[in-house]
Amino acid sequence: MEDKQYMEYVHANAQKSNHLVTLVWAFIVGGIICCIGQGFGDLFKFALPNWEKSKIAALVSMTMIFLGSFLTGIGVYDKLGAKAGGGSIVPITGFANSVVSPAMEFNKEGIVLGMMAKMFVVAGPIIVAGTVSSVASGIIYYIVGLFQ
């Protein structure tokens, strides 16, 4: 059998993801995590009326990151992720999970060269993409500002 023919056979016959189930799970879990974030936002707005909006937003993400890290630590987040997929990856708690899980995995190789060094094997690309787009957009806005 030819390579190409075989590839077509495999693509046609391999088991596919169940779209309906995975999408509903992602929708519900993602929605609930966002509602929890909204709840913290309202709570902090109420408790700290003097803080400006951007600081409240940062505080909310830090709280959500704490929650994500904690759930990863006690071993709940990976079970949630197996069900929810995108629903638990895309919220900021998923970013926390991608930092904490390699740190926990590699702490057997020592604190410095294991945990600290490997902490960003999954989340590194996100930080790099964020930093690069920050600098790039900063330069663009600066140049645009010069002509205004």
Add this chain to the structure above:
Amino acid sequence: MKVGKQTYLLDNKVYIQSAYSLAGPYESKGNFRDYFDCVMEDDEWKCKSHEMAEIEMQRFVIGECLSRVNVSPLDCGAIMGGDLINQIVPTSFSARDFHTPFMGLYNACATFGEALSIASTLVNGDFDKIVCCTSSHYATAERQYRYPLELGTQPTPESQWTVTGSGAVLLSKKAGEYPLVKGYTIGRVLDFGLTDPNNMGGAMAPAAANTIITHFKDTGRSPDYYDLIITGDLGRFGRETLHYLCKKEGYELNNLNDCGSMMYCDKQKAGQGGSGAGCCSLVFASYLYKKLVDKSLKKILFVPTGAMLSKDSALQGESIPGIAHAVIIEREDFY
């Protein structure tokens, strides 16, 4: 004696004198739960890391396999085996506790087939008593080939579950009521260009089909000659694909089954089934060996399959080549 292109039949008798199997906690709830010699209650096994647990697993299995038939490690010609971890650390580290010559092998999940082939040839020659042992561990394989354990990723439906477990067999010249290794067909590395590292069954099925068909052409036997043709870790989809590929070539394998897809029962969510170097050795040392000893199976063709990939090769866009070795194991009737 060489037969055909890739098949060798052994002139002398090579007995499988002893076998021992150790299964992980998840495997011990699967279909073969009644056949395992020993079961781990948790997969860390009081070790500091999962890698150390895998070393300890192999050490334990080799030791028990020998002490079961009162053979001292010093009387063994060699220990032979491998696993999936970088530089086959678990096997070679476990061998340091025995004062026995050691040969490390690697053929991904087909290592057990390679070990049986080489060991049987050596025992057919001047060697006596060789232990073949392979192992795999879910947590160590997951860390090396995929993601950290706690990362919330979703397993794709075509993925397989790495078996936690280890199996060892002792090949020797000592005559007795044991199953025999009669010969083997060494497989070729075949690549059909599949790149999805989750779908290893699809990548290995062509190699398994090639080895099995070559075996039948070389020996002139038909599939009905064997009571059971059992592959290593193709999984459900891989098994169906293998059946389809052989049918296309005119070989109807009615007695085909697969260790990986038999490993877990339906309610265990393990995707297509088990995989890993320990999968086929665990099933062989437990279920198959016991069936061979009580004569409910007499002639089997045991075909461990392997997918050769590393994390980096997949990222560099390489496709996944597969390999399979077929080993003929028979009972003699005239006892």
Add this chain to the structure above:
Amino acid sequence: MEMFLGYVKAFAIGGLVCMIAQILINKTKMTSARILVMFLLLGVFLEVIDVFKYIENFAGAGITIPITGFGSTIVKGAKEGAKIGFFEAITYGFRNMAGGLTAAVFFGFFFALIFKSHSKKA
């Protein structure tokens, strides 16, 4: 009532964003790091074309809690800094990222000290 409606909107939009990610996972077998980078860049893009604030006004946490919110705060920082000077233009984006990053690194370190990763039991 208005507050309750806010939660419904956050749930709907947040769920929708996650559902798009799930479609990508099902269709392209992307890994979580790629998905996160893509949605971060989506947030950056929405902020640059000035659409993000309309979605935020409508959905609240539905768009800021997904990693898109992280992307938008970065650009907001850069925008703010560009008004002051060149140095601020290139550094203020990272300054806005500092809160989340600090939390992630600190809690990552802290929890990795206490907890050990465990094998999955499905």
